[in-house]
Amino acid sequence: xxxxxxxxxxxxxxxxxxxxxxxxxxxxxxxxxxxxxxxxxxxxxxxxxxxxxxxxxxxxxxxxxxxxxxxxxxxxxxxxxxxxxxxxxxxxxxxxxxxxxxxxxxxxxxxxxxxxxxxxxxxxxxxxxxxxxxxxxxxxxxxxx
Numbered sequence: 194x195x196x197x198x199x200x201x202x203x204x205x206x207x208x209x210x211x212x213x214x215x216x217x218x219x220x221x222x223x224x225x226x227x228x229x230x231x232x233x234x235x236x237x238x239x240x241x242x243x244x245x246x247x248x249x250x251x252x253x254x255x256x257x258x259x260x261x262x263x264x265x266x267x268x269x270x271x272x273x274x275x276x277x278x279x280x281x282x283x284x285x286x287x288x289x290x291x292x293x294x295x296x297x298x299x300x301x302x303x304x305x306x307x308x309x310x311x312x313x314x315x316x317x318x319x320x321x322x323x324x325x326x327x328x329x330x331x332x333x334x335x336x337x338x
Contacts, residue, residue, distance in 0.1 A: 249303060254271075
């Protein structure tokens with residue numbers, strides 16, 4: 194075998210290895226994007242609807258029902274008798290908590306990175322509350338100043 198044939202074989206092997214490397218990188222990037230899509234939170238509402246469900250992929254107990262007119266947020270909880278109900282989550286009051294009659298005034302947001310990054314926003318004033326736990330492990334919305 195002469196030197197030209199050997200160089201050609203080496204070049205073909207390098208080209209094949211580059212293609213395989215490209216395919217592996219593509220698969221890794223694609224699976225990473227798929228994993229990010231699966232960890233998102235979901236909300237369901239009709240456009241302009243009064244109520245909205247907010248469902249977290251973290252756990253079923255982080256399922257909320259939001260009254261977008263009043264800002265009341267309810268958590269899906271299990272009673273001692275194993276039945277389920279909606280429990281109101283209290284929020285701190287504020288004199289800049291502006292509500293327009295018969296209008297959407299609030300929006301619930303969670304980053305998907307953890308329930309501690311869940312916020313309630315007054316869309317009129319920008320007033321924001323963060324979902325936190327008190328010393329008795331009870332959730333409430335604390336004003337973000």
